[in-house]
Amino acid sequence: MPDLLLGQTLVFDADPFAEGPGAARHDAHGAVLIEGGHIAALGPAEVLRPAHPGARVHDYGRALISAGFVDCHMHYPQTGIIASWGRRLIDWLDRYTFPEEMRLADPAHARTIAALACDLAIDHGTTTFASYCTTAAHSADAIFEAAATRGLRIIAGRTCMDRNAPPGLVDTPERAAEETAALIARWHGRGRAGYAITPRFAPTSSPAQLAALGALWAAHPDCAMQTHLSEQTEEVAWVAELFPAARDYLDVYAGAGLCGPGAVFGHAIHLTARERAHLARSGAGVAHCPTSNTFIGSGLCDVAGLKADGIAVGLASDTGGGSSFSMLRTMAAAYEVGQLRGRALHPAELWWLATGGSAEVLRLGDRVGRLAPGMEADVVVIDLDSTRAIAQRAARAETLWEALFPTIMMGDDRAVRAVWADGRCLRARGVAPDQGAARPAAPPCPPTKEER
Known part of the structure; x- marks a missing residue:
């Protein structure tokens, strides 16, 4: 019916x-x-x-x-540490993120957090999201399974890191590529699932790992690729030390074959003119994460300027670095960031960023977002x-x-x-989503006036 x-x-x-x-x-x-x-x-x-x-x-x-709503950048393993006090990016990773992600080495805990993350998304009206997982392959299985049970559209990927992270989280270029390839075969295109090749960011991947992931993306170009770019000034300086031959941060990814249509770069605050021009030419997109950028003191993304340059931009909660699961609150933060940059975003622009704009960044604009x-x-x-x-x-x-x-x-x-x-x-209005392995045969909404 x-x-x-x-x-x-x-x-x-x-x-x-x-x-x-x-x-x-x-x-x-x-x-x-x-x-x-x-x-x-x-x-x-x-x-x-x-x-x-x-x-x-x-x-x-x-x-x-x-x-x-379409949330184009979040970290479901960080659900439990949202709104943790007093850290900037590198400290945040060391103090909160890495210990929490190690807890998901337990498959049962990964399934619990994945279910909670999906239910919180539903609570706040988010029906599509792109998420990072941990370096444990089963963490990707957990979020794909939880989203499928609820009928959500999802893009996700096992996070890859082979350096500058705790021993319990690091992998190798070979293991990252092999497990990612297996997950692509298992999940990409299955139901409403899409896969994202996922190096966390340049500082936690060696040149060899980035190259291996670039080769994998070249073999699976219909997958997304998600990572972080120019979130904080300390991070940009660190990347320059780690990759002295690169012209800038984006050049690290481009040199490894990780910049092009389907690439989703989180944050993109402290960009050079060359990086902005390269992003526009490449067809890559930016995930604007305003509650995160203000919460951990990263800076103010030039959303209007990026859009004027022809760069696709979507809106993202970036939970748990972001301080809210709500895309409404994320829109409000984007408005405030725009005001501080001297260009207030219109309500139509804010709503578009949280729906069609994010869908286009994820190359899903022909399916969701409108x-x-x-x-x-x-x-x-x-x-x-x-x-x-x-x-x-x-x-x-x-x-x-x-x-x-x-x-x-x-x-x-x-x-x-x-x-x-x-x-x-x-x-x-108070009706919870189905928690079973199979979705219900009929909508669990309260009966309408005509049905009573």
Whole structure:
């Protein structure tokens, strides 16, 4: 039976950074028809409702129906250490990240954290995410399995490190390449899963390991490649010491064959003009991680400038270096960073970064990130008056953007009224996702008025 979602709809026909806020269309009385895991139709409710009398109706009133959020850079093994106090990047890795990732050497613990990370994503309306794992191959299996059980779209990869990390986490170029190749064969293209070849960052991979991973990517170009770039000034200086022959940080990756379409570089704050030009030419993308960049004192990413240079940019939580699981809070931080750089991002640009922009960075823009016929049915339904503070401000709004902006700036998981992934309702106002090995035959949403 098809499902018909009623409410306000927000549809992007283009990138608002290029076309302005008019790239988005708003229907105050819209509808989205879901069938067979895809969006079958969308348009005015008064048109679609009588045209599909057999559909199961979910009337969300004045709530906003949008494409589900897409988080293009996070670290699921760091879920438990989010909001840990007082460190910068290198200290953060040594004090928090590496010890926590060693705990995932236990496969049972890896499965527990993977399940929690997926459920927290659903809580906050995220239906697609790209995640780093640990150097243990089973940590990648754990997150792929957890996402598949819930119907989430995922890109993930076993993290590769053969130096400058604790003995319990380092591998070798050979082991990294062999285990990555096995994981690609096991998961890439299976269901809603995609694989990302994943060197953590240049300081923890030798030239030999980077070259081995570059060769592997050349053999599997439909995979993604994710790593970190120019997050903090100390890191940039360290890379210059470790790779003295490289012209700059990005040149390290490019020289190893790790820069091109499908490459996702986290942060990209302290870039040279040459690096920006190379990113634009290569077709690589940037994951903007504003809560992380402010939380651990990295700096202020020039999002508007990168977009003006023709570089694809998406939005990311970077949990647990990022301080929130919420893409709403991440949008708010991106707005604040933009203000500090002298270019406030419009609400349409912020929403695009968290949906279609991130999807394009992950080369998934033809499948997720927008409401359009034929797209996979990943949907988030957002209350625009989820708290008293938000409601009183939204009540004064004269436009959609004025009504939506208070939720961007002050919203959290309380604003997430319902979450749909792969055509199934995973959560609606206190209804938890299915935890079993198989997904439910029917959406676990509360019955609609017409069903009672």
